[in-house]
Amino acid sequence: MKKIIYSTLIAIFVFNSYSVKAQIDVEEFDNDQYVFWFYIKAEIKTDRELKRPVYKVRRIGKDVKSGTMRKYKKEVWRNTNSGQQLPIGPFLELGDAERANRMYDLARKTSEQMEKEIASTIDTTDNTYFWYPIQFTLSNRTRKILIKRQPARVAEGSLIDFRSFMWEVLMNKQLAIGPFTSKMEAEESKRLYRLEDSFGIGN
Numbered sequence: 001m002k003k004i005i006y007s008t009l010i011a012i013f014v015f016n017s018y019s020v021k022a023q024i025d026v027e028e029f030d031n032d033q034y035v036f037w038f039y040i041k042a043e044i045k046t047d048r049e050l051k052r053p054v055y056k057v058r059r060i061g062k063d064v065k066s067g068t069m070r071k072y073k074k075e076v077w078r079n080t081n082s083g084q085q086l087p088i089g090p091f092l093e094l095g096d097a098e099r100a101n102r103m104y105d106l107a108r109k110t111s112e113q114m115e116k117e118i119a120s121t122i123d124t125t126d127n128t129y130f131w132y133p134i135q136f137t138l139s140n141r142t143r144k145i146l147i148k149r150q151p152a153r154v155a156e157g158s159l160i161d162f163r164s165f166m167w168e169v170l171m172n173k174q175l176a177i178g179p180f181t182s183k184m185e186a187e188e189s190k191r192l193y194r195l196e197d198s199f200g201i202g203n
Contacts, residue, residue, distance in 0.1 A: 029090065029188050031070040036097035037089025038064050039079070040104050042145060042175060044138055055170040058107035060085060064097045073192060080145050080196040084138070088177060090189060096181050103163060103179065106170075114167045123159040130156050130186035131178025133169060134193055149197040154186045 029035070039060040047054045065075075065087075075087045088104070091097035106114070132155065135148040155165070159179060166176035177193070180186040 029069045031068060031073075033069040033090075033092075034066065035069050035072050035090035035092060036064050036066045036094050037072055037075070037087045037091065038097060038101045038104075039085045039087055041085050042136065043084060044173070047171070050171065053173065055173050055175055057104060057170065057175060059101055059104040062101060064094060064101060066094070076192050076196060080147060080193075082144060084143065084145060086145065086175075088189075091180065091185060092182070100179055103166065106167070111167075114163075118160055118163045118167065121160045121163055127159070127181050128156055129159055129162050129179035129181060130154050130183045131162050131165070131176050131180065132186055132190045133174040133176050135174055147193055147197050149194060152190065154183055154190065156183070 041058050041060055043056045044053050045056045046052065069090060072087065072090050079085055079087055088100060089097065091100065109117075132152045133150075134152070135150055136145050137148065138144070139146055157165075162176065162179040166178075169176060177189055178186060180189070
C-alpha cells in the first residue's frame with residue numbers, strides 16, 4: 001500500500017512539474033539579505049538491486065552556513081562549476097535550514113529504513129512545504145556537476161510528502177531541493193540553479 005501511495009504522489013508531482021503555466025516570476029532576493037544554507041554530496045552510482053545508475057546523496061555534516069544572499073549566489077556558482085557538492089538554500093530562518101538538513105541524512109539508508117523514517121515523520125509546526133526537482137550529470141573530464149534544465153514547477157505538501165518524493169525520485173535520477181516553508185524561497189532557489197544550467201557543456 002505504501003508503494004502505491006508513494007508512486008501516486010510521484011506521478012502527481014511529476015505531472016505538475018511540467019505545467020509551465022503554473023510557474024511564476026518572483027522578485028530576486030536583495031543581495032544583502034541574510035540567509036542560511038548547507039551542503040550535500042551528490043553522486044551517480046550503480047544500484048546493486050536495480051542494476052542501473054541512480055542518485056546517491058548525503059549531507060556534508062550537520063553544520064548550517066550563513067551569510068548574505070550575494071555570498072550564497074557565489075557558492076551556488078562555485079560549487080556547480082568545481083566539484084560534487086551542492087548548496088541547499090536559501091533559507092530565511094536558521095530553524096528551517098536545520099530541518100531541511102536533517103532530511104538529507106540518507107547515507108547508507110535502505111528502502112525499508114527510509115519507509116519507517118518517513119512513516120514516523122512528525123511536523124509539530126503543521127507547515128506547508130515547498131520544493132522542486134533538478135537533474136544533473138557529472139562531467140566525464142572534470143567530474144563537476146552539470147545541471148540539466150527541465151520545466152519544474154514548485155510542488156507543495158507536507159513534510160512526509162517531501163520525504164517520500166525525495167527518496168523515491170533518487171531512483172529516477174532526480175534530486176528534490178527543499179523543503180522550504182515559503183514558495184518565495186523555493187522559487188529563488190530554483191531560479192539560481194537555472195542560471196547555472198550547463199548540461200552538455202564542458203564534458
